[in-house]
Amino acid sequence: MPANTTPCAPLLDVSGATVRFGGIHALTEADFTIAKGSVTALIGPNGAGKTTMLNAITGMVPLAGGAITLDGTDIAGLPPQKRAAAGVVRTFQNLEVFTSMSVLENVMTGRHALTRYSITASLLRTPGFRRAERACRDAAMDCLEFVGLAEAADTPAGDLPYGKQRLLEMARALAAEPKLLLLDEPAAGLNSKETAQLGDLIRAVCDRRNVTVGLVEHDMELVMAVSDHITVLHFGRPLAAGTPDAIQANPDVIKAYLGEDD
Amino acid sequence: MKRPVIGQSVVQAGLFLLLLLAVPAALPNEYYLSICILGSLNAVIAVGLNLLMGYAGQVSLGHAAFYGLGAYATAIATTRFGLPIPVGMAAGVTLAAAVAWIVAAPTLRLKGNYLAMATLGFGIIISIVFNEAVDLTGGPSGYVGIPRLALFGYTFESDRSYYTLMAVVLALVVLVALHLMKSRTGRALRALHVSEKAASSLGIDIAAHKRFVFVLSAALAGLAGVLYAHYLSFIAPASFGFSFSVQLVVMVVLGGMASVWGSVAGAFFLTALPEALREFEDIDILVYGAILVLTIMFLPDGLAGGLKRLGRKLRRVGVDHAG
């Protein structure tokens, strides 16, 4: 069972989120909160609106209604590239690794918003530029060590096996030093050993690097093992929210997942 | 993990400059100098275009227009308005960059073939203006009497002096490109080439970066246009049309996408090739087309890619012997 169970003030507060694609109601009046310092999972059968919620939070999809606040500030209006600076970063369901760049360069790109120097500085190779680049490189190496990819730093990202590319995406997201890290089905395509390692890593991200984690996932074993809090979505509406044990025992959730046992 | 020497690209650019300066001594005849001058002019554009196409993945079939804008701006500024040449040159580069800045916003929202069409259309519109605005650009029979380049009191009369200037300019442009690609901007451009979604999720402003690299590549084409106008002292619309834009794209792809050295090699190769094929008299156009097709077929990642693979093979052979 996860160590800290005391819920703190919500880091992320999504209230009444509504998203429509043409006629389809992907999300209607959906509420979703993630407590600071917790690992909160968002689950639900296929088409429940999990990824749409994630896309709404990260600005990839426009909100038809409702509000999203992160650490008290309203981020619903921000364009996607401003949300990273606000503190929310995500990984992707089907890998979006920069295959043409090396593993280290991928993670250094994660620190784009945090490496401060002008273009002329980079052309003239000013001391300020060198310091910032070295700091960026060191921080990136630190993230790579954290996920265990340090020795693959110089290999082209495209050459990494699937599982390692998943780890790379996480390292890259961590490098952006987010307040909130949203993981979009990180366990997809991993075998059970890799999934267990992933669980430890997610816990470590939350506990050791104190980054709050939002987890969209199908693998119930991983969800139950790692989450402090779970919210269940069903047909774009919140169905239930609570601790892993409460959710496992909740009749509505069982019905939604297993269907009527008539 | 070896610490990268930040000055590596400075060393490479310096060596490259020495190589370029040594070329005239090695040439059997001054005639080849004008090929080297035109080659280095094309290389300046190709390096810029490669930043846009090879690194950032944004195709442009209209870059000859920026080349022309630079050339005509300095031609008109230095003859009709009698401005000093440095002012004309600055006007040329700024005009190309300004037009690129205006065009970038709507154009770069498009992707792939639609972006190709938009830049192609833009290039044609500009080349029609060069052809039709007779009282401004001298129309189809060209613009005569552009002063030979003179900077800080020294006029670059001889081809040799002009070539030395071009060697320095090209080496600087290569250095700028290498430094830019080894910085956060370069990483951001290469990132958005692979996945705009992931790049923007990491805080990279996609539109701003695309616009920056588009304007930079246009400014470099404008710079080349300026140097071309003051070299030839005559410019005509035909050299800034659609077929030259296509040639520039071929130089970049043939040289090797996302490789600064590749574009330099591609530019010199395609400038020298037609001259080298003169011996074939009538069928030189057939040989040119065949070489194009075969090079791409056997060197899918361009001259640079091919030589990298050659280098790796040699090293492995070397290792086998030594090992």
Place this chain on the structure above:
Amino acid sequence: MFAGAPQYIVSGLTQGAAYGLIGLGFTMIFNTTGIINFAQGEFVMLGGMLSVCLSVAGLPLPLAIVAACLATAVIGGLMERLAIRPLAGAPPVNAVIITIGVSILLRGGAMLAFGKDTLALPAFSGVKPILAFGAAIQPQSLWVLAVTLALLAALKLFFTATIQGKAMLACACQKKAASLVGISVARMALLSFAISGLIGATAGAILAPITMTAYDVGMMLGLKGFAACILGGLGNPFGAAAGGLILGILESFGAGYVSSGYKDAFAFIVLLLLLFVKPSGLFGKAGVERV
């Protein structure tokens, strides 16, 4: 002010129908292989030039034209087999450069074979204009429009009623899936280049009596065909035909009302504005990017 309008519309439609046909050729190849074929203009040139040479060599006109179109179809097939197929794995931009190389080869070959002069093909049924709707219509214009409509109908039939047609559409949507269900993607690509050669050559042959032809007319015609299929929405055959007609009318109105020198600029300005407003062409479906 609008005295010339009917005449502008007639010449615009004639020119536009040819652009549409060339656009169709682009769409055929793009739909099956995803490649923009820069040698498409050369297929049109070959259609015109071969028809002229064969008819000068004594073949009756209709036979000369059919032979020219078939020959160009073979050339299209050879181009796919020799130049495009070996390139299967390489990045798409390489394929475009290959088509540029092939267009140079075809242009050079035509120059050496047919010489550099401009050649004219006799009109199919005389030159006496028909006066209708206040405009003088050449019989050849009617041929251009008729052949374009006929080809459009044939293509619609081909894509909806024949197995090869449906197979080609399948390749366009998802190459892997198509090959999984037993469609030979390679043969479809060959077929698409051959048919595109046929269509391009037909456009060249029916246009030659009006516009005359020479070894180097290919590039500009290819450009206008590409603009037509972008205007109509890439990948949509009827969009390409419509895009061609619109482009033709834009040009002739541009010449009539703006200035004859800037007519191409006028047409491209309108095209660009359209692209900025509707980034996937008039009838193209906006590709929804799956996140």
Place this chain on the structure above:
Amino acid sequence: MPLQTILLALCALFVAAGPASAAEPIRLGAVLSVTGPASFLGEPEKNTILMEVDKINAAGGVLGRPVEVIILDDETDVNKAVLAVDRLIKKENVAAILGPTTSGNSLAVMGKAAAAKVPLISCSAAEKITKPVNPYIFKVAPSDRLAVARILAHAKTKGYKKLAILTVSDGFGQAGREVLKELVPAEGFELTADEVFGPKDTDMTAQLTKIQGTSPDAVICWGTNPGPAVVAKNRVQLGLTTPLYMSHGVASKKFIELAGDAADGLLLPAGKITAAAKLPGTDAQKAQLVAYATAYDERYKAPVSTFGGHGYDSLHLAVRAIADAKSDKPEAIRDALEKIKGFAGIGGIFTFTPEDHAGLGPDAFIMLGIEKGDWVIVGP
């Protein structure tokens, strides 16, 4: 490792080195647009020069030495023209340069030839080539001004008052348009329309309809094939009967072949070579013109055109200058060229002076009509 990519490109240069040829013959250079948009001008020029060089060498060459002409094709591209002239001056060190074919390329290379003090005899017509006079630059093609003057003189005899012009948007068309816009009002006519068409355009009905709206007495179409042939056909298709003048740019059988019946009744100024056979016996140049026309037809199986004549005149003027100067030094050839008087060439009678490096008078053009597919001499 990346530096090796440059070596590959540079070695393509050395392939072009080529062996140096023997010193003995007199070496002349020629830059002609044998391919590209102006190939219909450059190719007959090249053919004529090759034919005439053989004839000169068969007759013993000049100063007892054979003449060798190195012909380079600039593909109607300004960069290639510059490179070709560079190669002729610096690598082949020729005594004089014939061509370029087009006005644009001539203007681009004039400076280089003058700087190297090598005389250049251009085959193009633009007045800017010899005005202001550059001591080293000559030209053999008659100025557009003379052709326009010939048309307007004819229009005056017909009593036309309102004229419209339709010109092609390339070097040739623009030069003509400038002179037309100057002389048409100057000669007392009213310029009712000034329309333009592109070199590759395939339909000019829009322009003709617009011109028809201004009801001119006659239309002057200034261009080179294929445009004017399309204009002639469109005129018939639109059922227009306004008289139509063409320019000397289409003074060749090719135009009649392209325009077909639509060419009947058209008028155009042309060099005498175009209708050499039909010239009156008394004409001084007739014998020379007919000889050249038949020789060209025999060797190349194609009708001769005025453009080929420019190749003939540039070569023979250069050879004549070498003979007069008794030396193949560029400086001497330049001085001799300037002193040539009354040289009967194909384009007309050439007389050069330090102020006039064009050398031709109004007699260069005669007025031709087209009847049933053949030329008819209409006036002096």
